[in-house]
Amino acid sequence: MNKKTIRIAGDTWGLRRCPYCGSEDIIGHGVQHNGSHPKRKKCKTCGRTFNLKKGTIFYRKKMSRETILTIVYLFLTRYPISNMPPLVHVTERSIRNLLEEVITRFKKYEALIVAPSDYIPKIIEMDEIYIKIQGYRAFYGWLAYDAENKYLIDFVTGKRDDDTLEKVFKKLKKYKGKTELVLIDAYKGYEKFIEKYLTDGGKKPLTGVINKSQYTKTEGFVTYALFGQSKQSVEDRMASLGLGRKITTALIECLNSQIRDLCNCMRRRSKRIPRLLSWGEKAISGFKFMHNFLKAHLTLSEKSSKNWITVPVTPCMNAGICNHQISLIEILNFRF
Ligand SMILES: [Zn+2]
Structure with missing residues (x-):
């Protein structure tokens, strides 16, 4: 470290x-x-x-x-x-x-x-996380991530359903008409909420559906775009906003390991799902605070030629x- x-x-x-x-x-x-x-x-x-x-x-x-x-x-x-x-x-x-x-x-x-009123995430990436208990997915969380500032905007926990997903979007509606690019996965519920909470008038944000698990050199991450936009325009915007190809994969992996560790004791005590949900929620809260406020982000910080951090910058500092x-x-x- x-x-x-x-x-x-x-x-x-x-x-x-x-x-x-x-x-x-x-x-x-x-x-x-x-x-x-x-x-x-x-x-x-x-x-x-x-x-x-x-x-x-x-x-x-x-x-x-x-x-x-x-x-x-x-x-x-x-x-x-x-x-x-x-x-x-x-x-x-x-x-x-x-x-x-x-x-x-x-x-x-x-x-x-409180985030200043002029803080607007240019890119919002939506992600889902889950943990398995005895083979089935017992815990879900939806995340909204500002991929430019590496800032975890918000999250909700609960089920993998539209009601839970809508709760995240309600927290994002202050960015209505202002966010330029939205990146999502293939879950069907996103489209209507992007229209409802992030679209101002007829101006729908450029929205790309990305496939992180099956990245190929020829296909890239973007599978297709929503709202009649082209896949190429999403890729061009990602490039112009300086987004690499890693996107949040690494972040989600760290988050998953933290959630698993905090929930491990619960798993041993079998099926106490409500307790598990509350530990899962705690795990994400703890991770979010650490990621946003405490930890210098390697790509945001100034580094020496040997990749040591010389001037630490956290996602919150970058986002103002x-x-x-x-x-x-x-x-x-x-x-x-
Ligand atoms: Zn006093």
Whole structure:
């Protein structure tokens, strides 16, 4: 892993402020009983006392700060959860509880960051993911991906049906008439939703049906185009927008491995489908936050001649949604 792919340390200015009134005028207060006892501070502005860790992930945890950071880092770099206990001396149950809390934290943080109104994905690629349990596809997710900025716009989980798919499109309707190119697979439901949610007046977005599993040199990815448009025009637009031939295949593979790992414990406990769905949803949320905010994208970042990241750029930075690469400590220390 590149040293700058995931930033661990970062700005923690928020911790030098009072969690109640935001004042920076705080002083040490009270007695520390022993080294590990949390130190209390007092705010000189509002007079309240507080634990510095309050609101952060480290508040009231038995695990050390280093252990928590290690578990989160290993998880984000796709180290299997079931292999962690002997390394970090924590039970798998506790690791899962911690990661569940981390993902909730990601979601809350994401809700605070709103994409600017001028953010428009020029390309929207739709994808589906699933996991199998005992041979049948028990879990589905639909994704909308901005292939230019490598940004995961949104997703929904549920069944592989039009009702679930429509929920993703409802989230995309703010881009109506503005997105230039839509890439989909052969699922029949897409066409009517592209007309309903992404078409403004008579101007239908250029829409290509792509086949990722059967790429051939002669055929390429694009199988055909919708709305009477030509396959060639889709290919030309893809080339002019700088889209390579890999598209999201790699992203979907990473996502699948993360979902499988988070859902593995559920599979062992046989048919608890509702729990499985909720873990699947968590897996995608966690992946989405990591992909968009935490991880420098190799093709977006500046690199040295040896392909080391010199200036890290995340998909959110490229899309103009967040101005810096969020570090692990920044998100774990953030006070809610
Ligand atoms: Zn205060």
